[in-house]
Amino acid sequence: DLQMTQSPSTLSASVGDRVTITCRASQSYNRWVAWYQQKPGKAPKLLIWGVSNLVNGVPSRFSGSESGAEFTLTISSLQPDDFATYYCQHYSSFSFTFGGGTKVDIK
């Protein structure tokens, strides 16, 4: 089964920092990659679908990209509301795979 290896697992950053989180697919993949934000005690929130498509209402400081088997979530200027845990996810007709998560906390 495809695995999504997400890194780093934790990230300490300051408000205003540029933050990058990556997920690497272990095998044959497609472009159905999404990113989620989760805050404690809440369900995850979809931020990006199809690698780089921003969900309506999500701030434009969030962006997604890919390079080969590596998928990236970038927050261009970290805001106080962005301290949370982020997950990547890959979809295929045979499976559905999450990355291990990246906790973004205050430096």
Added chain:
Amino acid sequence: QVTLEESGPALVKPTQTVTLTCTVSGFSLSNTGIRVSWIRQPPGGALEWLARIDWDDDKVYNTSLRTRLTISKDTSKNQVILKMTNMDPVDTATYFCARIGSRGFGLDYWGQGILVTVSS
């Protein structure tokens, strides 16, 4: 608007079977392109996808758990049901149901989750 709500027991004993129900509103489970998944998250842990059911009753399971899982739907009641057999303390987790969006296959709407604790 679209909502999903999980229900089921909060506490189950080891070896028991748990049945979780996801009641949806704002869309029909029989509409073409509708897919609903179950996902779980142990306390302090990562998300783990469990199973998916499609509008045409196609079903897909997590490979490592497929022998223990059964997903089904009752379109008349707007419900997606997940059964998990032989529960173990390691299955203690918050169980979420979520709709898979038709664009890009991200999970666009989620329930609030239900914490299921496995303990004797």
